[in-house]
């Protein structure tokens with residue numbers, strides 16, 4: 164289940180450095196020594212702020228797996244407790260609270276998702292999955308304020324970026340207290356699982372170091388923190404969004420085909436960086452792709468490899484086959500080879516017209532009905548010049564009658580005008 168090459172711990176930090184995955188690290192030399200000489204338990208937390216993770220979480224998830232492949236023990240934490248409070252880190256305004264039921268249900272969804280990325284049966288270093296609801300919910304206010312809160316000065320808390328950047332607009336006491344809960348998580352995992360490293364996105368530095376502070380004050384074992392860089396794109400746009408919104412890890416929210424397309428559309432200037440960040444390909448393999456990109460950028464071999472690898476990691480081998488099949492069908496206009504599920508996936512972004520009524524339509528009439536031509540005259544002209552195809556087959560006679568035989572899976576007709584203008588007719 165777990166793909167990627169097993170690495171010795173000696174190479175782990177070098178590999179993370181090569182990939183540019185280390186943004187900040189509390190004590191590189193000592194952590195390096197520790198990772199080389201013993202099995203380390205590390206953790207990363209994910210708050211349930213939606214019913215699915217999106218690709219923004221992929222970097223830390225894959226990081227946990229990189230450590231597991233090198234022999235260490237990854238602990239994935241879902242913030243069933245902290246998700247009820249709301250992390251102010253990296254946000255310019257207060258979050259709205261979700262109901263306890265919603266957070267509980269999202270916690271379960273995230274647990275299921277995370278469990279697909281790690282190996283829980285690996286001999287020697289099996290992964291673990293926890294929710295901080297289990298120890299945060301039972302905390303009483305006196306213990307919280309006396310035993311935990313006493314270790315932080317308000318001055319220290321105010322100096323954190325996550326709080327400081329919010330002082331002008333205001334921050335609730337609820338979000339202000341968040342760092343203490345995350346700090347307590349780290350302490351708790353340090354005590355109970357001998358966890359000595361927390362990793363996270365660059366916006367988590369303040370929360371991670373608050374944990375180190377608490378562990379130090381409460382007499383825990385030695386501990387380290389590491390953050391990963393913010394993923395940026397050369398065009399300056401935000402990473403992880405397409406025109407249709409966030410790229411989710413749940414295939415019911417972002418289809419396998421859309422997921423694959425997101426990666427294949429990576430800019431030449433970003434693709435090598437993304438190969439390093441989001442795949443387990445070796446340095447030699449990445450260098451070969453970089454070379455290929457320099458020689459023949461138009462072939463987009465590096466992008467295809469990136470799309471394949473990330474789709475495989477997130478959705479499995481068979482998803483790569485599906486995504487490539489759909490890509491090919493859309494490229495050639497041939498939809499006959501697709502199953503109904505694949506067809507629905509391929510067509511989902513096309514402008515769709517629901518056609519009612521049993522009667523068959525002439526090609527011209529259908530073009531008008533779906534908005535593929537502004538007038539019958541224009542429709543006829545496009546058809547006669549060979550610019551129109553139906554389900555991938557060019558038709559040059561506008562009077563051709565489209566009946567049941569033309570309907571894919573009994574209900575769809577795909578019209579194409581020119582190279583790229585698709586129109587979908589769905590018969591109901």
Ligand SMILES: N[C@@H](Cc1ccc(O)cc1)C(=O)O
Nearest residue numbers: 208209210242245250345348
């Ligand atoms: N605060 C983290 C999630 C997290 C929660 C609890 C932790 O102990 C660690 C991390 C985030 O918002 O991304």
